[in-house]
Amino acid sequence: MSRIFVTGMGVISALGNSVSENREALKAGKCGITPMELIDSRFAGKLPCGEIKLSTPELARSLNAAQPGLTRTALLALHAFNQAVASAGLSPETLSYPSTVFINGTTVGGMCLTDELYHDAEAKENGSEYLAAYDYASIALYLQQKFSLSGLVNTVNTACSSSANAIMLGARLLQSGRAKRAIVGGVDCLAKFTINGFNALHILSSDICQPFDEARKGLNLGEGAAFLVLEKEEDSIDKEKLAELTGFFNTNDAYHPSSLSENGEGPFLAMQEALASANLRPADIDFINAHGTATENNDAVESKAMLRLFDSPPKFASTKSNIGHTLGAAGAIEAVFSILNLQHQELYPSLNCENGIESTGLMPVVEYTQQPLRHIMSNSFGFGGNCSSLIFSKV
Amino acid sequence: MLFIHQYACISAQDSFPEVNLDAVIAPVDGKLFAREPAYDGIPKGTLRRMSKPVRMAIGAASVLLKTSGRLDGIIGATANAGMDDCFRFLQQIIQYEEGLLTPGNFVQSTPNAMPAQVSMMTQNHGYNMTHVHLGLAFENALIDASMLVDEHPGSKYLLGTVDDISAYNYNINRLGGWYKALNSHGDFYNAGTTGSIPGEGAAMFIVSSEKSGSIAGITAAETLHTEDAALVVDRLQTFLSLHLPNEVPDLLLSGENGDQQLLPFYEGCEQLLPPGTGVLRYKHLTGEFPTANALGLWFGCYILQHQRFPAHMVKVEPGVEKLRHILIYNNFKGLQHSFILLSGS
Numbered sequence: 001m002s003r004i005f006v007t008g009m010g011v012i013s014a015l016g017n018s019v020s021e022n023r024e025a026l027k028a029g030k031c032g033i034t035p036m037e038l039i040d041s042r043f044a045g046k047l048p049c050g051e052i053k054l055s056t057p058e059l060a061r062s063l064n065a066a067q068p069g070l071t072r073t074a075l076l077a078l079h080a081f082n083q084a085v086a087s088a089g090l091s092p093e094t095l096s097y098p099s100t101v102f103i104n105g106t107t108v109g110g111m112c113l114t115d116e117l118y119h120d121a122e123a124k125e126n127g128s129e130y131l132a133a134y135d136y137a138s139i140a141l142y143l144q145q146k147f148s149l150s151g152l153v154n155t156v157n158t159a160c161s162s163s164a165n166a167i168m169l170g171a172r173l174l175q176s177g178r179a180k181r182a183i184v185g186g187v188d189c190l191a192k193f194t195i196n197g198f199n200a201l202h203i204l205s206s207d208i209c210q211p212f213d214e215a216r217k218g219l220n221l222g223e224g225a226a227f228l229v230l231e232k233e234e235d236s237i238d239k240e241k242l243a244e245l246t247g248f249f250n251t252n253d254a255y256h257p258s259s260l261s262e263n264g265e266g267p268f269l270a271m272q273e274a275l276a277s278a279n280l281r282p283a284d285i286d287f288i289n290a291h292g293t294a295t296e297n298n299d300a301v302e303s304k305a306m307l308r309l310f311d312s313p314p315k316f317a318s319t320k321s322n323i324g325h326t327l328g329a330a331g332a333i334e335a336v337f338s339i340l341n342l343q344h345q346e347l348y349p350s351l352n353c354e355n356g357i358e359s360t361g362l363m364p365v366v367e368y369t370q371q372p373l374r375h376i377m378s379n380s381f382g383f384g385g386n387c388s389s390l391i392f393s394k395v
Numbered sequence: 396m397l398f399i400h401q402y403a404c405i406s407a408q409d410s411f412p413e414v415n416l417d418a419v420i421a422p423v424d425g426k427l428f429a430r431e432p433a434y435d436g437i438p439k440g441t442l443r444r445m446s447k448p449v450r451m452a453i454g455a456a457s458v459l460l461k462t463s464g465r466l467d468g469i470i471g472a473t474a475n476a477g478m479d480d481c482f483r484f485l486q487q488i489i490q491y492e493e494g495l496l497t498p499g500n501f502v503q504s505t506p507n508a509m510p511a512q513v514s515m516m517t518q519n520h521g522y523n524m525t526h527v528h529l530g531l532a533f534e535n536a537l538i539d540a541s542m543l544v545d546e547h548p549g550s551k552y553l554l555g556t557v558d559d560i561s562a563y564n565y566n567i568n569r570l571g572g573w574y575k576a577l578n579s580h581g582d583f584y585n586a587g588t589t590g591s592i593p594g595e596g597a598a599m600f601i602v603s604s605e606k607s608g609s610i611a612g613i614t615a616a617e618t619l620h621t622e623d624a625a626l627v628v629d630r631l632q633t634f635l636s637l638h639l640p641n642e643v644p645d646l647l648l649s650g651e652n653g654d655q656q657l658l659p660f661y662e663g664c665e666q667l668l669p670p671g672t673g674v675l676r677y678k679h680l681t682g683e684f685p686t687a688n689a690l691g692l693w694f695g696c697y698i699l700q701h702q703r704f705p706a707h708m709v710k711v712e713p714g715v716e717k718l719r720h721i722l723i724y725n726n727f728k729g730l731q732h733s734f735i736l737l738s739g740s
Contacts, residue, residue: 042493111481117485118482118485120567121485121562121563121566121567122566123566123570126570127567127571131567131571132571135474136506136527137474137527137529141529141620141730144620145620150619150620150621152618153528153531154526154535155526155528155529156524156528157505157506157507157525157527158524159507169524169539172546173542176545178538192488193481193485193488196488196493196501197484199496200495200496200497200498201498201501250522250523250524251520251522252510252511254517254520255515256515257503257505257511257515265520266520269520382507383502383505384508384510384511384523385511385515385523386507
């Protein structure tokens, strides 16, 4: 099987608009979770969210994206896509080859436009400019048309593991010979829809989230986008390689639509089989970028699964303490953060964990440290029992 | 190569559990609603909690799961499943001004509900994926399945699609000009107007790498995004020369949907094929929806297995007695195209 390398990446999150801005903020232990300002909602001014403080018109202007009907989700995706493609040095011509594939993971899609969608779905006449924008596929279709992509284009939605699965699919398309380069990742933005959904489930914290703390009270939502460019070894000989994607696995917890099984069978299997796919032993993993949503259920179950798999769990952290839970984008953004860990041989502090979960005795990394790092695992778990783990390795 | 061992679909026709395609069931109020069975295999309490798309998907999958044996995973495709719950949750948000809402609709609005439910029902910890790329959600799922059976020889998967007509997607597509009002299948292809008839349905396949015992095999599947009919024909020509180099398809199963705007794409593909190639159509039976082409594949399997098709599907009578290779061409909204090459086992 061919080795798969990451040859480019781009990200936008509450920590910054570029890979370097995100890294500087992670190093400084900065928290991008602040009271939400930009959505017309009763939660505005109050609910802590990982919000990108650029209004949708500001984003559109900065991207020279003037066409009507563009959603915030599409704009965030365009921003990260542009960066990823530039960082991999892909020309417009290369983008348009049938051998260039694109896979987007998203859970909100165009549903960020809650009020417009409601109006159009109720309307008898006079549809808005957003009629074609509500679909999950609308973002990938926008980028397909903008960049004249003629290879395979896909959108996946496995809830909060969507973009981790987009990365896996891209790697498999390369290995099957169906593509020479894959642009993979995901995007989601803050929306009335998800804010109210998670609030109704009573898993939103009214304070800044505390992943892996005994006193954690729930998650904060965030927004952002990240894309990686993946290429096979033989197609990237002369290119700078940021990391190698050495392992991945997707499984289902097969337990409950919106919570993980007590024993963490899904997370356990995802991590175990990702290791097997990379031909690695548990002891080879130097660090885990945990799913770590800061909900009661997730952090307890993920810890238990780590304790089951590892004799002594490696160092771990949740970057959701910096940017909130970006849902469909989380797997891709956390992949970028994991690659930064490897590139710079450094670990960033997990924020707001004062006392680890008593029953597990586990504490995340709480200080910035430099240390040799060879293999890093990144976990993403979603509603519907979807569990995926990726392993990135130093080049 | 991906082999199809079992197939089932719930559609607007008599396709489940018994198949009778001779009598065409016409649209009602310009919509081709699915003929849902009684779902005897699903406990009543469970059935009540399921949304319509999940019910149709699980209903169609259940009959296959009885005999499929252990599966290595579940691959789903949908564009609209969950949208009805999504809209109900939006209604709650607006009606109660973001107050105390019940989360049921929110949880059920996730489009990965079908693969998730099947994995829970069957305690399946295998591969679990949901493709949602609108008019190519199904084809992307099919390509995913093809890669999986190549990666894991001997493996077996449930590949399934579902979409429903909800108030949400009906109104949005109607405002977008994608529907016309027709209550008779007789006018379907000849009205000379734009738009099609909305439809819904679920199609389920048990697929594996094993040829033995299969009904048909998929040699190749390819997708393309373009608004240029000439490019579609170009890519089809390359596709056929690569994957069926020394033969020609006996039959084109066409996704023609009565929309005048899209006719040039379908005619372009028909004209590429040599005289004697039959052309069959199925959208007057299913209506149009993003994963309708999965029902196209269901028809392809049925035709290859039984070597028969009803007269109302025929646009051009095939020149050969024994049908071996079927080319399925579909496009969604003139942008998302797919070619699937299906051969009898």
